[in-house]
Amino acid sequence: MIAVKELPKKFGEFGGQFVPETLMNALIELEREFIEAREDNDFQQNYKYYVKEYSGRPTPLYYAENLTNKLGGGKIYLKREDLNHTGAHKINNVIGQVLLARKMGKKRIIAETGAGQHGVATATICAMFDLHCEVYMGQEDMERQALNVFKMEMLGAKVNPVTSGTGTLKDATNEAIRDWVAKVEDTFYVIGSVVGPHPYPTMVRDFQRIIGDEVKEQILQKEGRLPDYLVACVGGGSNAMGLFYPFIDNKEIKIYGVEAAGLGVDTNKHAATITKGSMGVIHGMMTYLLQDDNGQIMPVHSISAGLDYPGIGPEHAYYHKIGRVQYQGVTDKEAVEAFQYLTRLEGIIPALESSHAIAYLMKLAVNTRKEDIIIVNLSGRGDKDIHTIRKVLGGQGNEE
Amino acid sequence: MKSRITKRFELLQAKQEKALITYITAGDPDLNTTQQLVLEMEKAGADIIELGIPYSDPLADGPVIQRASQRALAGGANIDTIFQLVESIRRDTEIPLVFLVYFNCVFKYGLERFLNKCHRKGIDGLVIPDLPLEERSELQNMMQQYAIDLIPLVAPTSEERIKKIVANASGFVYCVSSMGVTGKRNSFDVDLAGFVDKVKKHTNIPAALGFGISTPETVEKLKNQCDGLIVGSAIIEKIEEGLKDNTITENVCSFVKKLDEAKNIA
Numbered sequence: 001m002i003a004v005k006e007l008p009k010k011f012g013e014f015g016g017q018f019v020p021e022t023l024m025n026a027l028i029e030l031e032r033e034f035i036e037a038r039e040d041n042d043f044q045q046n047y048k049y050y051v052k053e054y055s056g057r058p059t060p061l062y063y064a065e066n067l068t069n070k071l072g073g074g075k076i077y078l079k080r081e082d083l084n085h086t087g088a089h090k091i092n093n094v095i096g097q098v099l100l101a102r103k104m105g106k107k108r109i110i111a112e113t114g115a116g117q118h119g120v121a122t123a124t125i126c127a128m129f130d131l132h133c134e135v136y137m138g139q140e141d142m143e144r145q146a147l148n149v150f151k152m153e154m155l156g157a158k159v160n161p162v163t164s165g166t167g168t169l170k171d172a173t174n175e176a177i178r179d180w181v182a183k184v185e186d187t188f189y190v191i192g193s194v195v196g197p198h199p200y201p202t203m204v205r206d207f208q209r210i211i212g213d214e215v216k217e218q219i220l221q222k223e224g225r226l227p228d229y230l231v232a233c234v235g236g237g238s239n240a241m242g243l244f245y246p247f248i249d250n251k252e253i254k255i256y257g258v259e260a261a262g263l264g265v266d267t268n269k270h271a272a273t274i275t276k277g278s279m280g281v282i283h284g285m286m287t288y289l290l291q292d293d294n295g296q297i298m299p300v301h302s303i304s305a306g307l308d309y310p311g312i313g314p315e316h317a318y319y320h321k322i323g324r325v326q327y328q329g330v331t332d333k334e335a336v337e338a339f340q341y342l343t344r345l346e347g348i349i350p351a352l353e354s355s356h357a358i359a360y361l362m363k364l365a366v367n368t369r370k371e372d373i374i375i376v377n378l379s380g381r382g383d384k385d386i387h388t389i390r391k392v393l394g395g396q397g398n399e400e
Numbered sequence: 401m402k403s404r405i406t407k408r409f410e411l412l413q414a415k416q417e418k419a420l421i422t423y424i425t426a427g428d429p430d431l432n433t434t435q436q437l438v439l440e441m442e443k444a445g446a447d448i449i450e451l452g453i454p455y456s457d458p459l460a461d462g463p464v465i466q467r468a469s470q471r472a473l474a475g476g477a478n479i480d481t482i483f484q485l486v487e488s489i490r491r492d493t494e495i496p497l498v499f500l501v502y503f504n505c506v507f508k509y510g511l512e513r514f515l516n517k518c519h520r521k522g523i524d525g526l527v528i529p530d531l532p533l534e535e536r537s538e539l540q541n542m543m544q545q546y547a548i549d550l551i552p553l554v555a556p557t558s559e560e561r562i563k564k565i566v567a568n569a570s571g572f573v574y575c576v577s578s579m580g581v582t583g584k585r586n587s588f589d590v591d592l593a594g595f596v597d598k599v600k601k602h603t604n605i606p607a608a609l610g611f612g613i614s615t616p617e618t619v620e621k622l623k624n625q626c627d628g629l630i631v632g633s634a635i636i637e638k639i640e641e642g643l644k645d646n647t648i649t650e651n652v653c654s655f656v657k658k659l660d661e662a663k664n665i666a
Contacts, residue, residue: 009534016534016535017532017534017535018503018530018531018532018535019459019530019532020459020460020529020530020532020553020555020576021532021533021552021553021554021555021557021558021561021565021576022555022556022557022558022576022579022580023557024532024533024534024555024557024558024561025557025558025559025561026557164463164466165456165457165466170457171457174457174459177459178459178460178462178580178581181460181579181580181581182579182580182581183579183580184557184579185557185579278508279507280504280507280508281502281503281504281507281530282457282504283459284530291504291508293508294478294479294505294508294509295455295479295502295504295505295506295507295508295509296455296456296473296505297456297457297504
């Protein structure tokens with residue numbers, strides 16, 4: 001077999017490498033190592049070993065019978081990414097990237113995090129492999145997600161508060177890039193989503209596609225056929241891309257990405273990048289983003305810190321542009337309702353991010369036929385969000 | 401047609417002098433101050449002035465220039481008001497003016513529209529820190545008809561990329577003198593003479609060093625290794641020091657004078 005020398009840098013007009021020159025050789029080296037790893041049987045076996053033995057894959061594809069009966073439409077299956085070690089799909093990608101860092105001999109790992117899930121996953125894998133780990137996190141997010149900060153510190157990571165800009169995920173990402181520019185020679189930057197300069201969107205997709213690959217096998221086993229609908233939430237979009245990608249060429253399957261509509265897409269407090277954004281450059285990629293007329297990136301809002309991002313992965317931007325995936329908004333309020341709904345009906349507490357997917361499912365399912373099959377990616381569990389939910393619902397023990 | 405930048409370098413080279421390139425963020429803290437600073441810095445010895453277009457997410461910049469950006473944005477500066485400023489500055493001076501601008505601002509404004517305005521208002525060059533070789537061809541092709549220099553950045557890590565980066569370059573080459581973002585350095589971990597030599601092997605246009613150059617002493621030390629020296633964050637700090645008691649122009653100018661003297665020490 002002839003080895004691939006280079007991967008496509010763009011998805012249509014999206015993606016690319018809009019970064020300082022200082023990083024360019026590092027990206028070229030990363031791409032080369034990644035291409036090698038892709039075709040290296042030992043690397044792939046190693047990746048499969050850790051996602052299985054350490055993180056617990058394959059995750060179940062659970063037939064949500066109560067939810068199905070209640071909504072009265074097609075059969076609903078939940079892909080249980082929440083059952084991964086550290087509680088979300090994030091670890092799939094971190095295992096892949098850290099194995100790559102080890103292959104490249106990099107000893108210092110950095111990451112950005114919003115809600116803290118990617119940070120915790122990175123700190124976890126670095127603890128296991130005994131690597132120095134620093135996580136950039138917005139000051140505001142550190143306050144909102146104090147428990148995850150503590151977890152990362154317990155795991156031996158250093159959490160660097162980011163006060164620049166709006167003090168949230170986009171600024172943490174800027175700061176991680178700035179760190180990488182300064183220390184590019186010994187540092188590996190583990191990006192947490194299908195965002196950033198090439199090859200990150202492709203690489204993260206490849207480490208997350210195990211979600212969709214498993215789903216394909218599982219649904220064929222259970223139903224003897226492929227699904228009719230796929231639903232997943234989209235911030236940067238890694239859990240969605242992981243589920244969607246293996247089905248992209250199955251044109252008969254309808255695919256829905258669910259964005260955070262915050263307080264509503266007609267307010268200025270949302271993170272509905274596709275619905276309301278326009279083309280531009282953020283974090284080294286050409287994509288859709290929320291910006292003003294002068295190209296200044298706008299503050300975003302979502303009740304879920306994991307969807308609180310003004311951009312979106314370039315491959316999603318491309319699937320939107322060609323009409324392959326439909327992107328829909330779900331508000332904070334709808335997400336909170338879906339959170340409670342799933343918790344009560346199935347005894348599964350979803351992350352607020354995943355609750356957005358459930359909320360859209362609730363609208364979608366009623367319009368489907370009983371013989372249809374719908375698969376929703378339950379990307380993470382809701383333990384980290386209990387505090388937020390308690391505040392919203394004004395429950396007892398609310399200390400704020 | 402030769403740009404103001406090229407002409408200025410030719411003039412300096414005839415006198416065997418180096419170029420002092422000073423950076424300020426347009427609109428920090430307001431556009432009137434910027435106008436005054438440009439004119440006064442020229443008198444104090446600046447040869448070329450870089451004007452930063454303030455941006456919400458300047459990922460090649462350290463904390464000092466980030467703060468300048470935020471002050472400028474808070475003060476209401478935007479691309480259109482900055483073009484008006486340039487027009488107004490051009491009535492009083494022929495000093496070469498370079499925009500330091502992040503690509504998203506150019507893209508959102510419209511490439512053609514942006515270049516056209518730069519040309520008409522009197523901007524001579526563009527430094528776009530997040531537009532590497534791989535992404536620049538569309539803009540570069542458009543620029544040829546406007547006689548504006550696209551000033552390429554070369555980093556200590558560029559190595560075999562240098563040749564391609566400086567091919568077809570005009571104005572000057574911006575040699576990034578240290579790893580990381582803009583801002584003060586206590587020392588340089590890069591062999592700068594060797595670095596500039598590598599660049600010079602592939603181009604005849606001037607090479608200027610920037611990133612981390614913050615004192616007259618550094619300017620004096622580095623001046624023989626390049627054709628120009630770029631100072632940014634250290635000037636912004638002089639602006640910050642003058643914010644409270646309204647001594648911005650004095651602070652900046654006495655500092656630029658010292659830089660100019662350091663550059664001219666035989």
